[in-house]
Structure formats: structure tokens, C-alpha cells
Amino acid sequence: xxxxxxxxxxxNLMATELRLGxxxxxxxEPQRKTNPSIRNNKRTAPEISEVSSSESSSSITMSGSxxxxxxxxxxxxxxxxxxxxxxxKNCLQSSKRNEVEGMGMYVxxxxxxxxxxxxxxxxxxxxxxxxxKALENMFKLTIGAYSKxxxxxxxxxxxxxxxxxxxxxxxxxxxxxxxISSCKRLRIMKGSEARGLGC
Amino acid sequence: MPKRLAYSLPxxxxxxxxxxxxxxxxxxxxxxxxxxxxxxxxxCRRKIxxxxxxxxxxxxxxxxxxxxxxxxxxxxxxxxDFNLVPDGWGGYVLPWIxxxxxxxxxxxxxxxxxxxxxxxxLELIAKSFKDFKVLVLASCEGFSTDGLAxxxxxxxxxxxxxxxxxxxxxxxxxWLSHFPETYTSMVSLNISCLGSGEVSFSALERLVSRCPNLxxxxxxxxxxxxKTANILRLAPQLVEFGTCTYSAELRSDVFSNLAGAFSxxxxxxxxxxxxxxxxxxxxxxxxxxxRLTSLNLSxxxxxxxxxxxxxxxxxxxxxxxxxxxxxxxxxxxLASNCKxxxxxxxxxxxxxxxxxxxxxxxxxxxxxxxxxPKLQSVLYFCRRMSNAALVTIAQNRPNLTRFRLCIIEPNTxxxxxxxxxxxxxxxxxxxxxxxxxxxLSGLLTDCVFExxxxxxKKLEMLSVAFAGDSDLGLHHVLSxxxxxxxxxxxxxxxxxxxxxxxxxxxxxxxxxxxSSCSVSFEACKLLTQKMPRLNVx
Numbered sequence: 101x102x103x104x105x106x107x108x109x110x111x112n113l114m115a116t117e118l119r120l121g122x123x124x125x126x127x128x129e130p131q132r133k134t135n136p137s138i139r140n141n142k143r144t145a146p147e148i149s150e151v152s153s154s155e156s157s158s159s160i161t162m163s164g165s166x167x168x169x170x171x172x173x174x175x176x177x178x179x180x181x182x183x184x185x186x187x188x189k190n191c192l193q194s195s196k197r198n199e200v201e202g203m204g205m206y207v208x209x210x211x212x213x214x215x216x217x218x219x220x221x222x223x224x225x226x227x228x229x230x231x232x233k234a235l236e237n238m239f240k241l242t243i244g245a246y247s248k249x250x251x252x253x254x255x256x257x258x259x260x261x262x263x264x265x266x267x268x269x270x271x272x273x274x275x276x277x278x279x280i281s282s283c284k285r286l287r288i289m290k291g292s293e294a295r296g297l298g299c
Numbered sequence: 300m301p302k303r304l305a306y307s308l309p310x311x312x313x314x315x316x317x318x319x320x321x322x323x324x325x326x327x328x329x330x331x332x333x334x335x336x337x338x339x340x341x342x343c344r345r346k347i348x349x350x351x352x353x354x355x356x357x358x359x360x361x362x363x364x365x366x367x368x369x370x371x372x373x374x375x376x377x378x379x380d381f382n383l384v385p386d387g388w389g390g391y392v393l394p395w396i397x398x399x400x401x402x403x404x405x406x407x408x409x410x411x412x413x414x415x416x417x418x419x420x421l422e423l424i425a426k427s428f429k430d431f432k433v434l435v436l437a438s439c440e441g442f443s444t445d446g447l448a449x450x451x452x453x454x455x456x457x458x459x460x461x462x463x464x465x466x467x468x469x470x471x472x473x474w475l476s477h478f479p480e481t482y483t484s485m486v487s488l489n490i491s492c493l494g495s496g497e498v499s500f501s502a503l504e505r506l507v508s509r510c511p512n513l514x515x516x517x518x519x520x521x522x523x524x525x526k527t528a529n530i531l532r533l534a535p536q537l538v539e540f541g542t543c544t545y546s547a548e549l550r551s552d553v554f555s556n557l558a559g560a561f562s563x564x565x566x567x568x569x570x571x572x573x574x575x576x577x578x579x580x581x582x583x584x585x586x587x588x589x590r591l592t593s594l595n596l597s598x599x600x601x602x603x604x605x606x607x608x609x610x611x612x613x614x615x616x617x618x619x620x621x622x623x624x625x626x627x628x629x630x631x632x633l634a635s636n637c638k639x640x641x642x643x644x645x646x647x648x649x650x651x652x653x654x655x656x657x658x659x660x661x662x663x664x665x666x667x668x669x670x671x672p673k674l675q676s677v678l679y680f681c682r683r684m685s686n687a688a689l690v691t692i693a694q695n696r697p698n699l700t701r702f703r704l705c706i707i708e709p710n711t712x713x714x715x716x717x718x719x720x721x722x723x724x725x726x727x728x729x730x731x732x733x734x735x736x737x738x739l740s741g742l743l744t745d746c747v748f749e750x751x752x753x754x755x756k757k758l759e760m761l762s763v764a765f766a767g768d769s770d771l772g773l774h775h776v777l778s779x780x781x782x783x784x785x786x787x788x789x790x791x792x793x794x795x796x797x798x799x800x801x802x803x804x805x806x807x808x809x810x811x812x813x814s815s816c817s818v819s820f821e822a823c824k825l826l827t828q829k830m831p832r833l834n835v836x
Contacts, residue, residue, distance in 0.1 A: 180381035180789070181764065182650045182680060182707050183738075185438075187464045187492065191574065191598050192648070206577065219578075266654075 209286040211239050211257075212293070222280050228272055235259060235288065243288070246272040256291045307335065314343045323348050342366060349373070350784075350809045352390060352414065353834050357398035368407055369433075370399070374414035376812045377762070378787050380438065383814055390414045393423075400427035407456075408433040415439070416465075421446030425453035433459040443468035444493075451477035458512075461489040469494055475502035480509070487515040491541050491572065494519070500526055508533045514566075517541025520574050525553045531560035540564070542572030545599070549579045562586035571595035571620075578605040588612035592639075595620040597646050603657075607632045617673075618642040623659040623680065630663030634670025643667055644678040650707060661688035668695040676701040683714040684741060689723025693730040702727055703738035709765040709790075712742040719743050725750035728758070735782075738762040748772035752779020760785040770797040770817075777801035787812040795822035802829050 205222045218238060225231040232243050244255030251270050252258040259271040263282040271279070271286070308316075317340055320326055330340040346369040347360060360367075374390025392414045399406055406428045416439045424431060431454045436442075444467065450457065451474055476499060485506065490498060498519055504526075507513060513534050518527075522543035531537070547553060557580065561567070567587045576599040591613050596606070597620040606625045610616065616637040623645055625633070633640065645663070649656045661684045668674060674696050684706050693699075712718060719742040728734060728751050735757055739747065743766035751758070752775035759782050766772070773793035776786065778801055786808065794817035805811060805826075827835045 178709070180378065180383040181709065182647065182705050183381045183762075183764075184646070184650055185380045185464065186382065187438075187466075188597070188646065192650075 205280065207261075207283055207285050209235065209238070209288065211241070211288040212290045214239065220286075222283065227276055228279075231271075232259065235286075239288065241288070248273075252291070254291075258289050258291060259286060260289055261286050310335075310339050313339050317343055321346070345369060346408075347371070351834075352392075352395070354809070357395045361398055361402040365402070366405075367399075367403055368405055369410075370395075370406065370408070371410040371412075372414060373412045376413075376787065376810055377785070378789065378812050378814070379413055383789065383812075392416050393420045396420045396423050396427075400424075404428065405430060407431055410435040410437075411439055412437040413439065415441040416446070417441050418443055418446035418449070422449040425449040428454075430456055432456055435459065435461040435463070436465045437461075437463045438465060440466040443470040444472045444474040445470045448472045448474035448477040451475065451482075452479070455482060456484050457482075458484050459487040460485070461487060462492050463489055465492050467493055473499045473502060475499055475506060478502075478506055482506075483509050483511065485510040486512050487539075488513070489515070489517040489541065490519050491517040492519065494521070498522065504529060504533065510534075511536070513537065515539035515569075517571060518543045520544045520572075523547065524557070524580065528553075528556040528560035531557075531564060535563040536566055537564055538566050539569040539593075540567060540571075541595075542570065542574075544575045545573045545580060546575040546577040547580070549577065554580060554583055558583040558586065565590075567591070569593035569595075569618075573599040576601045578602075581605060581609055585612050589614065591616060593618040597621055597644065600624065600648065603629045611636050613637060614639075616640055620644040620646070622646050622648045623655075623657040624648055625663070626658045627660055627663040627666065628658075630659075631666045631670075634666045638671060639673055640667070640671040641673050642676040643671075643674065645680060646678075647680040647707060650680070653708075655682045661685055664688070665691050665695075668692040673698075675699060678703045678705075678738075680705045680707060682707050683711070684720065684723070685713045685715045686718060686720060686723035686726075687713075687715065689720065690726040693723075693726040697730045697732065699727070699731040700733050701736040702731065702734060703736065703762070704740055705738065706741040709740075710742045711740075719747070721746035721750065725754070728754040733757055736760045739766055740764065744768050745772040745775070748775040752776055755780050757782050759783060761787070763788045763791055765790045767791045767793060770794050773797035774800060777804045783807075784809045786810075788814070788816060790815040792817050794818055795825075798822060799825060799829070802826055802833075805833055806830060 206219045207222055208217045208219055210217045220234065220238070222231070225234065228246065232246075236243055241257050242255060243257050243259055244252055246252055251272075260268050261271055261279070261283045262285045263269050264284065268287070274282075313336065317326075317329060320329060323346075326340060326344060330337045341363050342365065344364045345367060347364060347367050348371045349355060349360070350373050352372045352374050372392065372395060374392070375384050375388060378384060379388070390413060392411055396409075400423055404427070407430050409424065409431075410433070414436075416436055421442055424434070426449075431450075434450065434457070439462075442465075447460075447467070450460070498521060500522060503518075503522070507516065507530055514537060516530070516534060516537055517539070518530070518541055520543055522530075524543060524545060524547040527542060531540070561584050564587060568590060570584065570587070570591060570593070573596050576596075578601050581601070588609070589612065592615055594609075594613060594616060596609075600622065602624050603626040606621065606629045610619070610629065610633050614636055616633075617639050618641060619633065619637070621629075621644070625645065630645075633643075645659065659681055661681060664677070664679050664681070665688050668691070675698060677699065678701075681704075684704065713720060713723070720739075721744055724737075724739055724743070724747050728737070732754075734755060737751070737755065737758055737760070739762065745768045748767060748771070751761070755761075758780050761776065761780070761783065763786075770793055772791065773788070774797040776783070777797060783804075784807075787810075789812075793813065798813075798818060799822060823835055827833065
């Protein structure tokens with residue numbers, strides 16, 4: 101089979117070198133493509149099959165200590181790791197999409213001093229004023245007006261939200277669409293506590 | 300003169316005795332006793348299992364076993380689930396169907412896993428086997444609803460159609476409507492993997508209403524929640540039910556209708572589905588929870604408090620699949636409520652995010668290992684682990700038979716000591732003497748393989764990734780694990796020497812997969828020369 105002959109010519113001793121760490125750590129490791137099939141009922145010889153994102157591998161392996169000082173950059177994924185079936189991966193991804201696009205987008209709302217939390221569907225609202233009004237109605241409180249400079253200064257309460265990164269942000273700073281896609285939960289803080297957020 | 304003829308039992312008697320022997324292993328042993336037993340056995344074997352479809356040709360199977368009624372075939376290796384096997388690798392079922400169509404007119408069961416099934420194959424099945432009853436396509440691909448339509452139209456006695464996790468192309472044919480009005484035989488229908496266009500709800504309703512023996516029904520996502528109640532009312536005898544998308548605008552009439560329908564289902568023992576769950580609808584299932592033995596919430600993106608509430612209603616639970624949203628607190632609740640738990644699988648909700656988005660650590664698993672005395676099977680994705688926890692788990696649960704741990708970041712060390720997990724996994728294999736399946740992860744040296752080779756005598760399947768220092772690791776496993784059947788390895792520094800030294804071992808195994816290791820092409824060629832009966836690629 102021609103394919104095997106090619107392999108012999110390309111035989112790369114680096115590939116048989118024993119080493120620790122993920123593939124692609126050495127700079128001169130050649131890129132090998134995953135083998136396409138050659139005919140119907142026979143299979144090619146994938147005894148060494150490629151991990152396609154070899155650059156990313158080197159960023160994960162070499163040592164733990166560097167990575168722990170700062171949050172790791174969004175890294176490319178290693179092929180087939182973690183071992184999750186494509187079926188499940190697709191479901192997870194479409195769940196995420198649904199949260200933003202199609203289905204209801206329920207987030208928890210807590211109010212300082214209230215005995216229990218509520219949930220609201222953010223998809224139901226089209227703008228900040230609508231959302232704030234609904235919150236005012238739901239919890240029987242006043243939130244007041246938002247201003248870019250002062251936040252909700254002067255109000256009894258200030259609405260805040262937890263975003264995807266886990267940070268607590270003041271509601272109203274970013275465009276509405278961006279808010280909906282990053283808001284994970286809401287917390288209505290007492291005005292006195294919220295003073296600091298306005299500046 | 301041999302006494303054999305004088306003292307042997309008549310063939311019919313032997314055949315009758317053999318009919319009580321169902322397991323493949325036992326049957327194989329029976330057939331090895333003597334020539335006449337081999338002959339009798341091969342004519343009365345009705346079920347065949349071929350774990351690797353390339354291990355034997357269909358012609359050979361047919362030649363030896365001429366009267367088979369049920370066949371199970373597996374194609375691609377397990378790592379194909381994770382995109383490690385290139386497209387076009389193989390696992391085509393058509394050659395098998397073609398041969399069996401001629402040789403086994405009374406074949407009534409076909410079970411396939413990770414095989415490529417075309418519409419042509421399905422049409423051939425529909426045409427060739429008059430009494431066809433059971434088709435299970437697990438993680439298969441290559442067919443469309445056209446093929447399903449052919450089956451629906453022709454197989455009058457079809458009892459089971461299970462498409463679990465297969466990829467089905469939508470050909471826009473309303474295949475469910477192809478079941479004739481006279482068809483009433485369905486017992487188990489799993490269409491959970493189908494996309495939105497592929498199921499006509501009214502056809503489904505009519506089908507369910509005329510199949511009184513329907514025991515297991517798993518719907519796909521596209522069926523709206525408010526229709527679920529209709530289905531349940533038509534089939535209150537269901538034992539297993541897979542919901543559709545479990546979300547809708549919260550309306551009290553829909554809720555009470557759903558709750559009422561569930562409460563009618565006195566036989567219901569297993570629930571799954573639950574995509575896109577709206578937590579407010581969960582209480583609708585409370586009436587059946589006390590009887591539930593199996594619950595698959597692994598697609599349900601609900602948070603820990605809702606999950607805790609749910610599991611606290613299910614004291615009879617034996618099997619739970621769930622996302623890491625359950626968190627340690629939820630697993631602690633599980634441990635105190637569900638004393639019959641045998642199997643736990645915890646999947647990651649956000650596997651590609653560097654930071655954990657749920658408070659799930661090794662503590663949850665330790666709690667379950669302590670609280671659930673019948674726990675046998677574990678699949679656990681987490682982001683941190685310690686040797687101490689693994690040792691505790693091993694000591695708590697020596698009855699574990701399947702232990703698959705996936706620490707999400709490769710090469711993660713023990714978060715308490717910075718050590719590799721050799722000692723932890725070593726404890727698992729040492730204490731859990733009946734362990735048959737093990738998946739390793741985290742930072743691991745050759746030591747762990749030494750432990751595995753030394754203790755894991757009943758281990759049949761081992762999965763290894765990003766582990767080990769040298770060939771010794773592979774050598775320990777191949778030389779020590781007496782019962783090993785399947786070994787899959789990726790990204791480990793294992794190479795030629797261990798492979799060639801243990802070449803004879805390979806013939807006792809079903810399959811060995813090595814990718815991104817240090818095996819050379821030359822070694823593979825040598826291997827084929829040394830072991831000509833091995834299929835090496």
C-alpha cells in the first residue's frame with residue numbers, strides 16, 4: 101500500500117523519543133495529518149494518530165507553577181479531551197445557545213433582607229427600564245434612576261448582577277443585549293451598601 | 300474400543316441441556332469439550348456476540364453457527380466517541396447484513412454499537428427478516444429517517460427500536476407514520492437522539508395509543524412539554540420514560556395536567572431526558588419519585604438546590620446520572636438519602652472552561668462512597684482530587700467494579716501534596732478486588748502501572764491518558780493484568796519494547812488502542828510478523 105511506503109520515508113525518530121508531557125512540546129515535531137481513509141472496508145494505519153492542537157498542548161504541560169499565577173488564557177482544546185461524547189457536547193452547546201436565544205432565561209434574584217429568592221425570565225424584557233420596573237413591582241421597592249456617572253445614587257436600592265466571570269456589576273452599564281448574555285444572577289443591594297458602586 | 304458411543308447421551312438431550320446455557324463464555328467452554336459437543340452446540344447456538352467486528356468474517360460466523368437468531372456486533376473502538384478515530388475508519392454493517400440476509404432468515408434481533416449503518420442496510424433488514432423483533436443502534440451513524448421508514452413499514456413484529464445516541468440524518472420523511480394502523484407490537488422505543496424535524500407528534504400519539512405493551516418510551520427534545528401529559532395518559536403502564544424538552548412557560552394548567560399524568564404511572568421506575576429543565580416543573584414528577592430506581596438528569600442544567608430537592612424524594616434510587624451542578628452538597632444529600640445507589644455518573648457542565656463553574660470537588664465523591672454501601676460503578680468528572688480522597692474511597696467501597704475518574708485538566712497533581720496519583724489509584728486497585736473497569740487521569744508515573752499490574756487481576760478494561768514515564772508502564776499492565784481485554788491509551792510515552800515483549804498477550808485481548816504514543820511503524824510491522832493472527836493497523 102502506497103501509504104505505508106510514505107510512512108517509511110517520513111519515519112521520524114523524534115516520534116519514538118521517550119518523554120514526559122503532551123505531544124507538541126518539541127518545536128521541531130512535524131505536523132502529521134490524521135489519515136483519511138483509502139478504501140471502503142480497509143482502514144489506514146493510525147498507530148500514531150495526530151493530536152491536532154499541538155501548540156496548545158505545550159501551553160498546558162510544561163509546568164504547573166506558571167499557570168497558577170495568572171488565570172490561564174482561553175486555550176485551544178486537546179482533541180478528544182476531556183472524554184465527552186460528541187452527542188453530549190452538542191447538547192451542552194445547544195443548551196447554552198437556547199439559554200440566550202430560544203428558551204426562557206431564568207435567573208435568580210435576591211434582595212438584601214428578603215427571606216427567600218425569586219426567579220425571573222430575562223427574555224420577557226426588552227430594556228432596562230422594563231426590567232427595573234418589574235423588579236420594583238415584584239419586591240415592592242424603589243430603585244430609582246440610573247445615571248452613568250452616579251449609578252443609582254440616591255435610591256433606596258441598587259440592582260447588581262453577577263456576570264460570567266463571577267464579578268458583581270452594576271445593572272445598566274453595558275448594552276442590554278450584552279447584559280442578557282452575561283447575567284447569571286441578580287442581587288438588589290440596599291442603597292447604603294451600594295454607595296461605593298456609583299463612583 | 301472407546302466407551303464413548305456406549306455412554307453418550309442422545310443429541311436431543313444434550314441440546315436440551317445446552318439450551319439452559321446462555322452465556323457466551325459458557326457456551327464456548329461447552330463447545331471445547333469434545334467434537335460431538337462442538338457439533339451439537341454450534342447447531343443450537345442462537346445468540347452471537349462479536350465484540351470487534353473485524354475479529355471474524357461474517358462468512359465464518361455463519362459457517363460455524365448456522366441457526367442464529369440474535370446477533371450483537373461492535374465496531375469502532377471506544378475512543379471513537381471522543382473524535383480520536385478518523386472518519387471512514389470502518390465498522391460498516393452492510394457486509395454482515397448482506398451475508399445474514401441469505402443465511403439467517405429467522406434472525407430477529409440485531410444489536411449494533413459504534414457501527415456505520417446505512418439506509419441500504421436498514422432496508423435490507425426490513426426486507427430479509429420476516430420475524431424481525433429487536434433493533435438496537437447504539438452510537439451508530441450513517442442512516443436517515445428513510446431507513447427507519449422502511450423498518451416501520453415492513454416489520455410487523457418489531458418490538459424494540461432503540462436508537463440511543465446515534466446520529467440520524469433527517470430526510471424529512473414522516474417515518475413514524477409508516478407504521479401501519481395494524482401495527483401494535485411496540486414494547487420499547489427510544490428516539491431521544493432525533494432532531495426536531497424528525498418526529499410527527501400526532502403519529503407518535505397514535506402509535507402509543509395502539510401499543511398496549513409499550514414499556515419503555517424515550518422521546519426526543521422536540522416534543523413540547525404540554526403534550527407529554529397526553530402521551531403519559533395513553534401509556535400509564537410505562538416503566539421507563541424519557542421526557543422531551545422539560546421547559547415551557549409556567550402555567551398552572553399545564554403543570555397540574557402533567558402532575559396528574561405522572562401520578563397515573565404506577566409502574567414508572569426510570570426517568571431520563573430533562574433537557575432545558577424549568578425547575579418549577581420538576582415537582583410534577585414527585586408522585587413517581589419514591590419508586591424511581593433510575594434517574595438521568597445529565598442534560599438538566601438545574602442548580603444544586605433543585606437537584607437536592609429532587610433526590611431527597613427518591614429513596615429507592617439505584618442509578619443517577621447528573622451534571623456537576625449537583626455540587627458536593629448535593630452529593631452529600633444523595634449519600635444520606637439514597638442508600639440503594641449502585642451507579643453514579645457526574646458529568647461536567649462546562650468542561651472547556653478553565654475555571655470551575657460549580658462547587659464540585661473530591662469531597663462529593665468521598666461522601667457518596669461513605670454513605671452508599673452498594674455503590675459499584677462510578678464515572679466522575681472533577682477538577683481537583685487528592686490521594687487521600689482516593690484512598691478513603693477505596694477503603695470505603697471495596698465493592699467497586701467500575702471506577703472512571705476524569706480530572707479535567709491533564710497532568711493535574713494531588714492538590715494537597717502536589718504528588719502524582721499513583722498511591723491513590725494504587726489503593727483503588729488494591730482494595731477493589733473485583734474491579735473490571737478503570738479509567739485513570741491526573742498526574743501519574745510508571746508506579747501506578749506497577750500497582751495495576753500487581754493488583755488488578757480482574758481488570759478487563761483500562762483507559763489511560765497523559766500518564767506514565769516510560770515503556771515500563773505499559774509492560775506492567777500487559778504482563779500483570781490477567782483478565783485484560785481492552786486497553787486504550789493516548790498521549791503516553793509507551794513504545795515498541797513493551798509492545799513487542801508482550802505480543803503474545805495481545806492475542807488474549809479484544810483490542811488495544813494507542814494514539815500519540817511512542818510506537819513506531821517498524822514495531823507494528825514486526826508485530827504483524829510475530830503474531831500473524833492479529834489485526835494490526
